[in-house]
Amino acid sequence: MNHTNVQAVPNTAFDVQKIRQDFPILHQQVHGKPLAYLDNAASAQRPQCVIDAVCRYETHDHANVHRGVHTLSERATQAYENAREKVRSYINAASVSECVYVRGTTEAINLVANAWGQNNVKAGDEILISWMEHHSNIVPWQMLCARTGAKLVVAPITPRGEIDMEKFAALLSDRTRLVAVGHISNALGTVNPIRDIIALAHDRDIPVLIDGAQAMPHTRVDVQDLDVDFYAFSGHKMFAPTGIGVLYAKTRYLERMPPYQGGGEMILAVNFERSVYNELPYKFEAGTPNIAGAVGLGAAIDYLGALDFAALLEHEQHLLDYATEQLSSLSGIRLIGTARKKASVVSFVLENIHAHDLGTIVDSDGVAIRTGHHCAMPVMDYFEVPATARASFAFYNTVDEIDALTNALKKAQRMFA
């Protein structure tokens, strides 16, 4: 038995077993053991209602959107735009025209770096990010800097894995054109103080982009309340399909941004002298979009919206506390990322066992974790580790699954002893 302070009893306010019934993929065996899917920060799983919504759309309603006058095209357009309204409502955007469909967070950030960056960043300007960013919130800015002669400035982090806010504030200057930081770190689990960050930047009239990829499955985001200028997120991290995501941006920014890509859908009129671009948000949606993905995203939002989020967060906090305590009891473990405010992500290294060996060994017990640099190589450099193992939890995970992980790690330690 485990002797712990954090009780291994199910949270009574949140019926996790009932929730698990909504996710068919969880009910399978891997290598003869029950699957413990603890890689949710890489991609979360879909509830049956999302799978059904996509299936229903593909089976009955598919046609191209905003094109035809026939019935299926009307239905597809309605399904696609209904989903956009669900997005708007979920993040409390002022208008659906501020919600641009993209492939995912990466494309959203690239869109801003290109379309906004083109007219607003020049040689000598600075883009301020943090040391804990995902590569997708580093590389697009590096590319923008290379094109324009601007400079990428990186706010340092502390040994706990938090942004050093004093240094961050000191790095804001008259040269700063944009602040771009993650809401929650995928590699460390840190919940960043984005309200403070936005307030500091706005004091100097600097717009802020928030990479919300990891935040959407764990928080309720109100873009107007945050007063954030750009907010980027992916469907597949929030129980929707891959290949769909959203860039939220304030109208006054979107209006002044040139199109990101040219093609169909993003125009009102084309002749060989010039084209007239479509209105928002279609100006940024060239080509036939991922309609089924948008439908799936809408269904995922319906699902999330119906959950008791306070109970859900309590359950996730319980998982985090329990995992932190159980893993801390292992000899030779070092937790990477011990921020005071964390989402349910535990990154760690075990003495004398490389993360990739851990990944293979725990997989043989049915436990899926991520191992590697988590697309955050600067974070690995900061903590002087080549890679970490990372267990990341969704609300459908259980303490039993954390026990399976802990036991599998002990098995690895015995193998390598």
Next chain:
Amino acid sequence: MELRDLYQEIIVDHNRRPRNFGALSGFTHSAQGFNPLCGDKLTLYIVIDDNDVIKEISFEGSGCAISVASASLLTESLKGQPIARADQLFAQLHEVFTNSEEPDELEKLGKLGALAGVRAYPSRVKCASLSWHALNNALHGDRTDENTATTE
């Protein structure tokens, strides 16, 4: 395929106590192996004499148990061997790593046969082959290049 077929005792042992570990002074050939996906990084150092025989060979770096054990076994099996033997082993192991069928010549590989377990773990083949690609680069690579083999 059982986990123990991958992490055989000999693999665990060579990971725990890598043979011929550390830099060599006066090497004639060297190459790096880098797997950006895992962060595995190792450097091979080789001294080849006038008769094309590997007189000394060592490696240093860090990586998972499979890549470290593979590099350790590599150095152990090639010390004192002619370059031609290194080429032969490289080709044989390449065959072992990339063919799903049980190779006929597994016993001929001796201790190196322990590496064959990776065939059942496609994502780990690159770990086992990293040092061998570095070896091939060290012996036959363009000497003016940085001589970094990558497996990803």
